[in-house]
Amino acid sequence: MDSQSRDRAADQAYRDHxxxxxxxxxxxxxxxxxxxxxxxxxxxxxWERWDQYDSQRPLRSWLHGIVVHLALDQLRRRRVRRLAIPxxxxxxxxxxxxxxxxxSDEVARREIVDRALDGLKPTVRATLVLRHxxxxxxAQIGLMLGMSSGTVGSTLSRxxxxxxxxxxxxxxxxxxxxxxxDAADPSAIRRDxxxxxxxxxx
Amino acid sequence: MTHDPRRSMAPEPVDDEAIGQLVxxxxxxxxxxxxxxxxxxxRDRVRGPRARRVDAARGWFGRLGQAATAAVALTVxxxxxxxxxxxxxxxxxxxxxxxxxxSGQTPGPTAAAEASGLPKLILDGDVPDPSKIxxxxxxxxxxxxxxxxxxIGPALTGARYGSELRVMAxxxxxxxxxxESLMVxxxxxxxxxxxxxxxxxxxxxxxxxxETFTGVPDPRDEGKFVPExxxxxxxxxxxxxxxxxxxxxxxxxxxxxxRSGILVVDLENGTVVSRLALPDQGTGDGDARRVxxxxxxxxxxxxxxxxxxxxxxxxxxxxxxxATYEFASGLFAASFKGGQLTxxxxxxxxxxxxxxxxxxxxxxxxxxxxACSTGGSYSxxxxxxxxxxxxxxxxxxxxxxxxxxxxxxxxxxxxKLFVWNPVAATLTRVDLATGEAATGQAPIPAAAAxxxxxxxxxxxxxxxxxxxxxxxxxxxxxxGSSVYAIGVRSEATGPEAGGSTGVFAFDANSLANIAYxxxxxxxxxxxxxxxxxxxxxxGLPGVDAAGRGNSRFSAxxxxxxxxACSIRLIAxxxxxxxxxxxxxxxx
Numbered sequence: 001m002d003s004q005s006r007d008r009a010a011d012q013a014y015r016d017h018x019x020x021x022x023x024x025x026x027x028x029x030x031x032x033x034x035x036x037x038x039x040x041x042x043x044x045x046x047w048e049r050w051d052q053y054d055s056q057r058p059l060r061s062w063l064h065g066i067v068v069h070l071a072l073d074q075l076r077r078r079r080v081r082r083l084a085i086p087x088x089x090x091x092x093x094x095x096x097x098x099x100x101x102x103x104s105d106e107v108a109r110r111e112i113v114d115r116a117l118d119g120l121k122p123t124v125r126a127t128l129v130l131r132h133x134x135x136x137x138x139a140q141i142g143l144m145l146g147m148s149s150g151t152v153g154s155t156l157s158r159x160x161x162x163x164x165x166x167x168x169x170x171x172x173x174x175x176x177x178x179x180x181x182d183a184a185d186p187s188a189i190r191r192d193x194x195x196x197x198x199x200x201x202x
Numbered sequence: 203m204t205h206d207p208r209r210s211m212a213p214e215p216v217d218d219e220a221i222g223q224l225v226x227x228x229x230x231x232x233x234x235x236x237x238x239x240x241x242x243x244x245r246d247r248v249r250g251p252r253a254r255r256v257d258a259a260r261g262w263f264g265r266l267g268q269a270a271t272a273a274v275a276l277t278v279x280x281x282x283x284x285x286x287x288x289x290x291x292x293x294x295x296x297x298x299x300x301x302x303x304x305s306g307q308t309p310g311p312t313a314a315a316e317a318s319g320l321p322k323l324i325l326d327g328d329v330p331d332p333s334k335i336x337x338x339x340x341x342x343x344x345x346x347x348x349x350x351x352x353x354i355g356p357a358l359t360g361a362r363y364g365s366e367l368r369v370m371a372x373x374x375x376x377x378x379x380x381x382e383s384l385m386v387x388x389x390x391x392x393x394x395x396x397x398x399x400x401x402x403x404x405x406x407x408x409x410x411x412x413e414t415f416t417g418v419p420d421p422r423d424e425g426k427f428v429p430e431x432x433x434x435x436x437x438x439x440x441x442x443x444x445x446x447x448x449x450x451x452x453x454x455x456x457x458x459x460x461r462s463g464i465l466v467v468d469l470e471n472g473t474v475v476s477r478l479a480l481p482d483q484g485t486g487d488g489d490a491r492r493v494x495x496x497x498x499x500x501x502x503x504x505x506x507x508x509x510x511x512x513x514x515x516x517x518x519x520x521x522x523x524x525a526t527y528e529f530a531s532g533l534f535a536a537s538f539k540g541g542q543l544t545x546x547x548x549x550x551x552x553x554x555x556x557x558x559x560x561x562x563x564x565x566x567x568x569x570x571x572x573a574c575s576t577g578g579s580y581s582x583x584x585x586x587x588x589x590x591x592x593x594x595x596x597x598x599x600x601x602x603x604x605x606x607x608x609x610x611x612x613x614x615x616x617x618k619l620f621v622w623n624p625v626a627a628t629l630t631r632v633d634l635a636t637g638e639a640a641t642g643q644a645p646i647p648a649a650a651a652x653x654x655x656x657x658x659x660x661x662x663x664x665x666x667x668x669x670x671x672x673x674x675x676x677x678x679x680x681x682g683s684s685v686y687a688i689g690v691r692s693e694a695t696g697p698e699a700g701g702s703t704g705v706f707a708f709d710a711n712s713l714a715n716i717a718y719x720x721x722x723x724x725x726x727x728x729x730x731x732x733x734x735x736x737x738x739x740x741g742l743p744g745v746d747a748a749g750r751g752n753s754r755f756s757a758x759x760x761x762x763x764x765x766a767c768s769i770r771l772i773a774x775x776x777x778x779x780x781x782x783x784x785x786x787x788x789x
Contacts, residue, residue, distance in 0.1 A: 032429060044244040113224045114228055133225065133230075
């Protein structure tokens, strides 16, 4: 493919798929700025490797494969940044004490699910988004994340358990012992979080 | 009536399908923000090195402003970068990203050959002294490392970022230990500082609460989605030079104001011996918001006073993911005598020096000098003020954007400031009396290592970006005669530099490059033994020396003989958390 054709193809890919790439990046990074950065990096990388793209396969999944790796690499750098900028290093611990006050239902719902996702490992969040939003099968997700289909399945299963426990704890209908509990009691929430499958937590 | 969002979730069954739906709903809201026309896009990133440097500046601002870039400042910096930064390509560099992908395959991580990880322990000669050291860990805690065994102990304190630990002469340790709680919007509203004492083996022997600070979330933002998720309470901590006092800076939001101050803590018993209040500052008007950071002692000021720096940032509109950010910093002076910190007064002429005031001191003529950084290593300004507060001059030393951390070291007599450019490997010495600058240059080796352990220095490869900061990246020998500094590779394909070029030693007087220590890992922190015989370099986990992702690498510490920069010891299996040296001199 000549240079002009590659430029045109990459431009079109950006117009068609930038938001899809951003969504997966944000799912992993949880930071709009870094997700935007990863999105542009993805298209830059795609442009550099355009001759490796198999046009018989969906372009979006190829781009998703790139962004997953770039975003996970970016996460590793973020760990380092936390040391450099203490504010960023503070409080990665998901916490449920901070009610959002009198927010609308929609905002509140998003905040609750967002917080539940926050407590999961980045690869688990990526698995959830790739599966539930984009409908990739286990094999495709496994290829993107470098894991077997079986691992994808078990990861999803454990992620569901973790999210369910978080949501139920927020709703105040499940206590760690299985009895009704007070979700406003931080200690109860911490105990509940401890029961979540540790494999999927940060 | 307050609406409880948790109740809206309660009646719904939460089966797998419901969870899938919730994930879809959440992800549906993750839409790409508008891209500013002046922001570098993917096209800029494939254009060439200059565009990449512009991009690096953007990445830095993105980190400072968590949710969005500082649009105005970025425009200025991008323009400056385009004009100012010109660095010829280095020999031996590889601009081509590591690839290894085959046609038609979904791209995976780089497939270039991975270096094997470092060994648990290799020793060439006697065990260096000290062999038992305390390091800061990635989670903000501290741990003891036994270099003789190549092992690291458990977390010492359980404290978080903002804590500070000091090893006393008898081997016991004291800690200004921070704990945080009651999170709102991912930030704590309560910060509790305690004074803890530990035995030499790390056993907690005493704990005294110092103070609890409570900040209030901005009431104007209830029910709003605020991408910035600002802090509500902040702290800093440090020790006085004589080791008698702890200094705890704090700031908290008490809308419509931010309150802040400094506590002085007696390290004998943990009691607060004085309290200094700094002027209140507003939380921002209209749809603008401001955050005032905790004040921190950064040096001394004329008339036997301490210099206290305070940084602030603001942004607007509050709910925008593309907000405009502004940064401000200022310097105060306060009398410090017998543990009494009193009479804070703002030092005029310090507000526009840079984004962060990193150091300050007294000039020979009785005036004030201060060092300010903008963009980490991008720019350091040394400002000199006359005793009457008038500006004598600024000396600006340009560096490389995208690398965070303090790139300066002060000479032992306090008369000169060394400023390090980790990518260009240049060391600039600024005379704090005259503002005159002199620069020394080290050659950047493509690959070099000596001695029986030289093989560990050979992992120079095309990189994926990795490192973005240095902590203790430039340190002085205890006698002040030598300066040691970590070099950073510049050939990253991403927006940031990554990988280590090793440690460069300079003569502090002539600025001649007198030695080179090869990288065994991606170094991020340096320290020197109290006798000056050994140089300790901490390496990042998860990457090799070239900054390329490599899960075989744990955190590591390499000890060099300073005389020849030969490798004395490598402790290569120190866990998965990044380790940093808390003090540049290890006794």
